[in-house]
Amino acid sequence: MTLLRKIIDWIDLRIGVREVVQKELTGYLLPRNINAWYSLGSILFFAFVLQVLSGILLLVYYVPDAEKAFKSVSFIMNEVPFGWLIRMFHAVGSNMMVLALLLHMLSVLFMGSYKRPRELNWLTGFILFIMVQGISLTGYLLPWSQLSFWATTVATNSANAIPVIGPYLVEFLRGGVLVGPPTLGRFFALHVAVIPIGIVALIGAHLFLLKRTGVSAPPFGQKETGNQWLGDSYHYENHPGGIPFFPHFALEDLRAIAIYMACFLAVLFFDPYLFFPKDAFIPANPFVTPSHIKPEWYFLANYQTLKIFPNELIGLSLQGAAMTFLALLPFVDRGPERHPLKRPLFMACSIGGLLLWIGLSIWGHFS
Amino acid sequence: MDNNGRRTFLGLCLAGLAALAAAAGGWPLFRYLSPRTNIESAAKVVIPAKDIPEGEAKFFEYAGSAAVLVRKRDGSLVALSAVCTHLGCIVQWQKEKQDFLCPCHAGHYSADGIVTAGPPPKPLPKVPFSVAGGTITVG
Numbered sequence: 001m002t003l004l005r006k007i008i009d010w011i012d013l014r015i016g017v018r019e020v021v022q023k024e025l026t027g028y029l030l031p032r033n034i035n036a037w038y039s040l041g042s043i044l045f046f047a048f049v050l051q052v053l054s055g056i057l058l059l060v061y062y063v064p065d066a067e068k069a070f071k072s073v074s075f076i077m078n079e080v081p082f083g084w085l086i087r088m089f090h091a092v093g094s095n096m097m098v099l100a101l102l103l104h105m106l107s108v109l110f111m112g113s114y115k116r117p118r119e120l121n122w123l124t125g126f127i128l129f130i131m132v133q134g135i136s137l138t139g140y141l142l143p144w145s146q147l148s149f150w151a152t153t154v155a156t157n158s159a160n161a162i163p164v165i166g167p168y169l170v171e172f173l174r175g176g177v178l179v180g181p182p183t184l185g186r187f188f189a190l191h192v193a194v195i196p197i198g199i200v201a202l203i204g205a206h207l208f209l210l211k212r213t214g215v216s217a218p219p220f221g222q223k224e225t226g227n228q229w230l231g232d233s234y235h236y237e238n239h240p241g242g243i244p245f246f247p248h249f250a251l252e253d254l255r256a257i258a259i260y261m262a263c264f265l266a267v268l269f270f271d272p273y274l275f276f277p278k279d280a281f282i283p284a285n286p287f288v289t290p291s292h293i294k295p296e297w298y299f300l301a302n303y304q305t306l307k308i309f310p311n312e313l314i315g316l317s318l319q320g321a322a323m324t325f326l327a328l329l330p331f332v333d334r335g336p337e338r339h340p341l342k343r344p345l346f347m348a349c350s351i352g353g354l355l356l357w358i359g360l361s362i363w364g365h366f367s
Numbered sequence: 368m369d370n371n372g373r374r375t376f377l378g379l380c381l382a383g384l385a386a387l388a389a390a391a392g393g394w395p396l397f398r399y400l401s402p403r404t405n406i407e408s409a410a411k412v413v414i415p416a417k418d419i420p421e422g423e424a425k426f427f428e429y430a431g432s433a434a435v436l437v438r439k440r441d442g443s444l445v446a447l448s449a450v451c452t453h454l455g456c457i458v459q460w461q462k463e464k465q466d467f468l469c470p471c472h473a474g475h476y477s478a479d480g481i482v483t484a485g486p487p488p489k490p491l492p493k494v495p496f497s498v499a500g501g502t503i504t505v506g
Contacts, residue, residue, distance in 0.1 A: 057396070085395050086399055
């Protein structure tokens with residue numbers, strides 16, 4: 001221990017590391033009524049790191065070539081020692097990450113944490129949500145299975161409904177008239193380089209904004225649940241007498257991550273093919289469309305919306321409007337009240353919206 | 368047990384669990400990245416004898432590495448590893464001089480793999496082979 005202390009002393013003398021630890025970790029106080037939902041951000045960060053690591057490992061054997069992609073994935077699954085584990089870790093992990101992301105967004109919504117002065121936190125988070133959807137969609141094509149191929153065909157085809165530029169946009173996305181080898185090249189580049197870089201940059205921005213504004217206090221267990229921010233000048237929201245981030249809340253985060261991992265590994269080991277329909281195990285055949293091609297569970301509501309409306313443009317516009325509304329929510333919902341039970345209109349709309357989304361997803365699953 | 372003892376005990380338990388988790392994660396990772404023992408690389412290589420005229424050499428893959436068969440001017444055959452013993456480059460056959468040159472640091476070997484010039488510390492290792500019915504079987 002003395003050696004460790006000497007090393008820390010040596011570093012501290014040069015860069016004042018103890019001051020940084022005091023300011024950012026032990027002296028960084030969080031509200032006393034903070035709850036477990038606040039750990040979802042840490043879970044997401046951890047899940048993203050796992051996705052990056054397992055993704056890098058898959059790159060060791062995966063070949064992004066239409067002729068070889070499916071074979072290389074089969075090789076990883078069947079021949080490489082523990083290849084199945086790494087691949088399933090990545091595939092199941094992406095679904096778990098989306099689930100955690102949705103829960104994170106719901107907690108922010110219900111606790112009114114998106115309200116001013118945190119509009120930018122919400123916006124960056126919302127863009128991250130779109131990017132995670134993008135990285136999931138592009139990754140879906142890479143195994144070059146029947147499922148990948150046709151799900152991508154349907155997904156990219158929906159852009160056709162956009163007037164004037166629609167058909168060109170579809171061709172541009174695919175790199176050709178139909179989904180084919182050029183699509184794989186594009187989606188691969190987007191999946192392993194472009195979108196991850198964007199996500200990392202946005203996570204940086206999201207955390208920067210969080211540090212500059214300070215953590216919001218949950219509206220529960222307080223007499224005054226309204227927004228205290230006056231909007232006259234920049235103000236860091238500190239929490240005197242609060243809980244230190246390290247070690248107290250870091251341990252809470254660790255416990256939340258452990259629970260997340262337990263759920264994740266339970267799916268991975270006991271029901272690994274939960275998210276894999278049988279078409280995921282058949283190599284892509286551009287001449288045979290399988291029946292009942294469905295997207296991932298988190299796109300089922302979008303899929304069903306497009307099916308309900310006979311005019312694709314209406315379906316697409318409706319989704320676009322809903323997404324825009326959600327993205328701009330902090331600018332629409334400007335009331336100071338943050339407690340969900342004191343916001344009946346918000347509660348009715350959000351629970352209604354959530355039920356609609358779940359209903360559409362179930363309908364999409366069984367349709 | 369006093370408080371400090373309990374603290375140490377719990378610390379040790381946690382460290383043990385962390386070590387177990389690291390091993391559980393590390394072992395699959397190590398196996399995943401370990402070089403695969405190629406079954407094919409252990410197989411014999413069969414080359415028709417007519418493919419190697421007098422004074423010529425034929426390079427091929429053998430046991431996951433590069434090897435070379437040389438038919439010397441006197442008609443005798445030699446099978447050698449083609450990996451230079453200096454820094455692992457692949458040697459080149461110089462037909463006119465009837466010797467091997469390593470292009471990396473100008474190491475020279477005779478047709479039998481003996482070092483004649485340059486930095487290689489050892490001769491090229493010999494590779495077992497047999498000739499029967501017009502075919503050469505290496506390995």
